[in-house]
Structures are given as C-alpha cells and as structure tokens.
Amino acid sequence: MASPADAMAVLRIENLSKRFGGSTALDGVDLAIGAREVHGLLGQNGSGKSTLIKILAGFHAPDPGARLWINGHAVALPLKPGDFRRLGIAFVHQHLGLVPSMSVLENLLIGEHAVAGRWRIAWAREAERAKALFARFGMTLDPAAAVETLTSVERAQLAIVRAFDQITRQPDTQTRLLVLDEPTPFLPAADVQKLFQLVRGLVAEGASVLFVSHDIDEVMDITDRITVLRDGRVADTLRTAATRKADIVRAIVGRSVDLDAMRAPRRAPGGDAVSIEGLRGAIVDDVSITVRRGEIVGLTGLIGSGYDEVVHLAYSATRALAGRLTISGTTLELAQLTPDAAIAAGIVLIPGDRQSDAVVGTLTVADNASLPVLGRQRGGWAISARGMNRIAGALAETFDVRPRDPSRLMAHLSGGNQQKVVLAKWFQTAPRLILLDEPTQGVDIGAREQIFRIIRDMSDQGTAVLCASSDHEQLAAICDRVIVLSRGRIVASLEGDAISKPAIAERCYASFGDTTGSVS
Numbered sequence: 001m002a003s004p005a006d007a008m009a010v011l012r013i014e015n016l017s018k019r020f021g022g023s024t025a026l027d028g029v030d031l032a033i034g035a036r037e038v039h040g041l042l043g044q045n046g047s048g049k050s051t052l053i054k055i056l057a058g059f060h061a062p063d064p065g066a067r068l069w070i071n072g073h074a075v076a077l078p079l080k081p082g083d084f085r086r087l088g089i090a091f092v093h094q095h096l097g098l099v100p101s102m103s104v105l106e107n108l109l110i111g112e113h114a115v116a117g118r119w120r121i122a123w124a125r126e127a128e129r130a131k132a133l134f135a136r137f138g139m140t141l142d143p144a145a146a147v148e149t150l151t152s153v154e155r156a157q158l159a160i161v162r163a164f165d166q167i168t169r170q171p172d173t174q175t176r177l178l179v180l181d182e183p184t185p186f187l188p189a190a191d192v193q194k195l196f197q198l199v200r201g202l203v204a205e206g207a208s209v210l211f212v213s214h215d216i217d218e219v220m221d222i223t224d225r226i227t228v229l230r231d232g233r234v235a236d237t238l239r240t241a242a243t244r245k246a247d248i249v250r251a252i253v254g255r256s257v258d259l260d261a262m263r264a265p266r267r268a269p270g271g272d273a274v275s276i277e278g279l280r281g282a283i284v285d286d287v288s289i290t291v292r293r294g295e296i297v298g299l300t301g302l303i304g305s306g307y308d309e310v311v312h313l314a315y316s317a318t319r320a321l322a323g324r325l326t327i328s329g330t331t332l333e334l335a336q337l338t339p340d341a342a343i344a345a346g347i348v349l350i351p352g353d354r355q356s357d358a359v360v361g362t363l364t365v366a367d368n369a370s371l372p373v374l375g376r377q378r379g380g381w382a383i384s385a386r387g388m389n390r391i392a393g394a395l396a397e398t399f400d401v402r403p404r405d406p407s408r409l410m411a412h413l414s415g416g417n418q419q420k421v422v423l424a425k426w427f428q429t430a431p432r433l434i435l436l437d438e439p440t441q442g443v444d445i446g447a448r449e450q451i452f453r454i455i456r457d458m459s460d461q462g463t464a465v466l467c468a469s470s471d472h473e474q475l476a477a478i479c480d481r482v483i484v485l486s487r488g489r490i491v492a493s494l495e496g497d498a499i500s501k502p503a504i505a506e507r508c509y510a511s512f513g514d515t516t517g518s519v520s
C-alpha cells in the first residue's frame, strides 16, 4: 500500500523482476524511498538485495515490465553502467573502494579524474573545500593524510562523504540518494554510532539513504522504514518506530525465531584440548590461551587490539614471531608452522574475507566444497565428479545453501551462501581445532542460527573452537568463554552467566588498564 512518503519518493520502483537462467532472484518487487528517508533493505541470504542494487548500478538489466521513477520522473530501464551518477545515486559497498596508498583528498576526488575535461584539479582550493566539507559533518580528517593511516571508521566516513560529494557535484540533478551496502561490518558499536551520526547529518542536508544490512539492531536504530525481501519478493514494508525486533525477524525468515534460544546452554568443559603459549605477532604480545574439550572460546576487542590476529597466527596464515600450540599431545612451534602442517595437525582457519581468502569464484560449488577432501575422491587416476556432487549436495542440505545446485558457479551464489559453503567445506574434514574469523559476517539471521548449532555440535563432538569476532551478540550466543584483548594482550575473560552483549562491549572499552597476557 502506498504511504504518504511513497507519493514524494526520491526513488520508486515497480514490478522489478530478474531471472538468472532458471532461477528467480527478484519477482515483482515494489520499493519507494522517501525524501530524507533512511530506508532499510533486509532479507535472507539470496533474497535478492544485491541483485536489486546491481540493477540500480546498471550492472544487471531487469526483466521487461519493471518501471523506475527518480523524483517523480520516469527513467527508462535498463540503466547503463554509470547512469546512476547523473541520476544522483551513489553506492558505498562494504569494501569502500578507497585506494589506501593515496591521500584523503586524492580519494575524495577520484571520480573527478574519471570525468573527461576535469584533469586539471586546483589542489590547494580542493583541500580547503575538503576541510570545510569534513567540518560540516563533524569530521576532522586531514586531506593530506594517506588513507592507509586512517582508522576503519574514518575510512568508512570518507567513503560515505565522498559518495555524497560526488552526487552533490552532479549538475543535472537535485537527487541525492546514497546506497549503503553493509558499510558497518567489523566496526565496534561506538564507531557505528559515529557513522550513524554522519548519516543523520547527510539526511539533514537533503540526502535519502538505502541501508542494506543483516544487523537488525543497527537497522532499527538508523532507519525510518524497512523493506524485507524474501525469496525475491517483498515480504513486508514496515515503519521502524512501530515495529518490534521479533516482527522484523519473522518477516525475514518467514517464521518466528526464539532469539533467546540461540544462546548456548552452558556445559561443563572437559580437559584441555588445545593450548597456545607465549604467542607473539605484529600486535599480539605474549598471549596464552587454553581451550578445553567441548568449549567454544571467543576472542574480541577493539579494532587493532590483535584479537583477530590470534587465529591467523595459530594457523600460520600470518607467521608468528614466537609461540607454541599443543594439540592432541603434539607441540607445534608457531614460528615454523606452515598452513599445510597446520591442516595435517587437524587445524583449520575459516577467514572472514572470503572473497579473497576462501572462495574460488570461477569453480562450481561442488568443486569448492571438495577442495579439502580431493584425496578421498580419486577413482583410479580420475577425480569422481559424481562423488564430488554427492558430497556437495549433502553439505548444501546440512548448511542450507541456496539454491541446492552443486553445479552452480560459486561467484553466482549470494555472499551469505558462499560463506555457508566455506564453513561446510572445512567442517567436513572433522578438524580438531577450528579457528573462526567473523564466521557469520554477511550471513542472515536464519542461517546464523543454523551455523551456531553446527558449531556447537562440532564442539560437542570434541572439536576445540576459537572464534574471533567483533559481533558481541554472536559471541554471547555461542561462546562458553569470551577473552578480550587490548593492545595485543589479554585484559579480561568472561565466563558462563557473566557473558552478555553489553558485558562484552563494556570490557572492550574499559580495557586500557593492566594487561595479564594469559588465560586458561
């Protein structure tokens, strides 16, 4: 039903559909974003969010029958790549699109280089303009600073302000629509609030925002309305202020989810399964951790505290300067360990940045899922494709990978479904120690529940689990113990009922006192 906000929509789409071969990504979607509205776009993995955004970016052509209006003016579809600029739309994706080695100012003006006739840039004048632009939104960025020296939240702020600046420079339009596609992963709560302050500042200056996220708390905080996609259709459009979290979850998943039930029942831990002693890396400094049998241990802290380095050092994805890891009676010197030797010892690392570290996009789902167990698939000299498909099919069933098509190219799965394949691929090797780095980043609330259950099952069967994450809700849901790091050292350990989302956050921020180094 059209609301008053729809009548003066900055962007209005009707009957948007998109099929890829036999599968339907979007099916008759209507969406209206009001002037100065922050509009959330939510939905399970594979529900069609990225496809919708890619159609606006001119990357995909929609199926015939769709209609688009920008500020009340009909716009012909399909859009060509780059059309969005002259229409007053800008995109900020999770990877932000900044060049770290270039300065803040060069990054701000990167779009200007690309525009014919704008090669001559008055740098001094632009630097003054940039300072004024940042000051307008309460930011204190130095235009001459290299982006690689900025904090994560400063980079995200720069990417968002740049997007706003690019559209306000467009001569042909008054439209200012920012599409923020998961801009907050890995940011601690206080930094998310800084970004939201910026978003509110941009809205006060006339911008509208489409905010895509899996974080329901954040969406409830920043949006005015929410559109929920399910299986490519609009499941609901909700006014945020009048909506409870449970209603949003139900719209996303299509059923009720008992959020409290996702919390792990407390178990009595067994004997020591894995111990890490005297670990040192670029940030981590003399850290010792013991994981007991049947125990899931979380690692967290502020960005730069080193909590995520621990799992990479324990697998030797990054070579440790010093430290020992003892597993099943074998002690490994971490300064000499290689990933091959780690895998042979039953250690697996599931990295957070799956696009670059964990996925081969040009191979099928079956190929990706089979990579760690190829040795088991050799029939004579050939690798059995049927065997690989069978294994991948069974894993896809357990991990609810959608669609259930092992022959699909990995690059053609949605981001969250790729993550499920990565988890499935390593879990089938029955590891002794699983090192997780942001395991449910980009994964929807329904799949998250399944993944938590699988991690718990693995731990019940004796696998030791170390999970590095900045998602305190996730840690509170799955961990028996949560270790907090600051400046490379352990500063707190929460156990049992002391673990909660606010308690973890509090320890992360109150962590500039004494450091103890080890916890068992």
Ligand SMILES: Nc1ncnc2c1ncn2[C@@H]1O[C@H](COP(=O)(O)OP(=O)(O)OP(=O)(O)O)[C@@H](O)[C@H]1O
Pocket: 020, 023, 024, 025, 043, 044, 045, 046, 047, 048, 049, 050, 051, 052, 402, 403, 411, 412, 413, 414, 415, 416, 417, 442, 444
């Ligand atoms: N290029 C493609 N070829 C074939 N199928 C595709 C392609 N891109 C997306 N799909 C399919 O379209 C559907 C919607 O995917 P989309 O990436 O839009 O989901 P999403 O809501 O963004 O998911 P996520 O939250 O996991 O990022 C999925 O079933 C996906 O497998």
